[in-house]
Amino acid sequence: MSGIYVHIPFCHRKCHYCDFYSVANKARQTNFHSYLISEIEAMASYLTDTVKTVYFGGGTPSVLTTEQLKAILKAIHRTHPIANDAEITIEVNPEDASQEYLAGIKGLGFNRISIGVQSFNNGTLQFLGRKHSAQDAIASIANARGAGFTNISVDLIYGIPNQTIEDWTDSINTALSLNPEHLSCYHLTIEPGTLFGLWERKQRLKAIPDENSQKYYDILCHMLREAGYNHYEISNFAKVGFESKHNSSYWNNDSYLGIGPAAHSYNGSTRQWNVSNINKYISCIETKTPPFEMEELSEIELYNEEVIKRLRTSEGINLKRLTTRFSHKWVEKLQRSVAPLISLGLINHTDNRYFIPEDKLLISDSIMVDLIEND
Ligand code: SF4
Incomplete structure (x- = not known):
């Protein structure tokens, strides 16, 4: 089983905690999909078996138009054998999720949607530097249902300084009331290259104590278990049968091809990673130079990966x-x-x-x- 990951390296603006590779640069967005298509074509022989999962992540894939997304998906279908029952996921941010846009995406063949909600508390969303409100988040899930999505995942963040236990349980309860098939819930990490990292250095922000992290995690596990979700990986919970096939393939050591700046690829014996810089990436594609570095994995590295990846799962x-x-x-x-x-x-x-x-x-x-x- 193989998977394809497409990294869309654009966001409306940078959230305060985020160290994923993305930029807020509208000008670069216009024709960027054509470079992704060139890379998809150049890498057509990297995977050797049928593709079972396709995942558009980022960044914010929903900054692209349906026409741009369609062109990328078409290129993937043209160059790779895709299973009829492939899981095809797109990450969407609530501020982009009008029912019309989501219906357009659904029509392209995306059959799973992952919505970057993070919190249903407006104060927390503002603190995180998110662009959307709690009301936008609720509307986006309703719009996804209205557009015909039957496999919806919601992302939440906990362990945020100033987030109370009540805020956290309220966010979980609101998420549960909207009945998503899947939840990904991540503990906030304060990364050095982010605004939160800067605030931490200036002692304006402090990570929460470990015992509080555990408390928040225990609440999460308990509430989702009671609601019937299967806790199948540290941060991931799903109704039975709705476990993410794409993420599971990483933990199962399957091959995957990563397209776009900062994307990684793995084929069972080597790993390669694309340059984390849009301008360098474009220049590599234009000059037909590989945009990646590669390493051969030793037996020890493969063993360690197996141990680390598998122990993340239940x-x-x-x-x-x-x-x-x-x-x-x-x-x-x-x-x-x-x-x-x-x-x-x-x-x-x-x-x-x-x-x-x-x-x-x-x-x-x-x-x-x-x-x-x-x-
Ligand atoms: S958290 Fe998501 S929306 Fe915010 S900057 Fe990072 S990739 Fe973009």
Whole structure:
């Protein structure tokens, strides 16, 4: 199974916390899709099997017109075999989500929509530097339904300084009342290159204490479980059958092709990453120079990736699968290093699987450190 990711590197403006590669530059947007199409054509032979998932992310894909999106999708269909039942997702921001626009997108073949809500509290949205209001967010989900989407995902953020427990539970409750099929809920990270990073350096902003993070996470897990969602990855929750196939393919180690500035590609043995700069990207495409750097992954790197990716999921590391991908020495190494973590209750071992219990998932990074092999 393979996937294609298309990175649309434009936003209306930069949110205060965001370190994804994107720029607020309308002039560059006009013909940018033609460069993406050229890259799609140039990379036509990168994936060797049928494409099961296509994902337009960013940035803000919904800054593009339906005509531009149509041209990109057409190029993907022209150059790649796409499964009839492929999951085709687009990220949309509430301020762009009129019913007319969303109906246009639906008509192009997108069958899953991921809406960047982040919060249903206007004060929190303003603090995050989002352009939309809580009312826009509610309307966008209604518009997505009205446009015929039956697979809607909502993004929320928690762990925001000044966000009260009441604000957080209100946002979860509002999301649940709108009945999305999927929720992605991320803890705020204060990244150095963002406005929040600057505020932190100037001591105008401070990350919330770890014990509060855990409290917010526990509330989230509890409320979504009660509402019938399956917690299938640290930050992702879905009604049964609506788990994101695209994201799952990353955690399953499937191949993917990334198109656009800053996009990554992986084919099972090498990884490549496109330049994170629109002007350099355009100039590479114009001169037919590869816009990426590439590295061959060593066995240790592949093993570490498997451990890290699988432990993010509720299924965890499947020993049978590990045996098919790696030699016995790696399985033995894992069994040795996992034993103390099992006795500490940080890893569970059931049905030939090692997985992190739900209440410890938020600290999974610190647990994985003990399972990573060094050169
Ligand atoms: S959070 Fe989303 S909308 Fe905001 S700047 Fe980042 S990519 Fe753009």
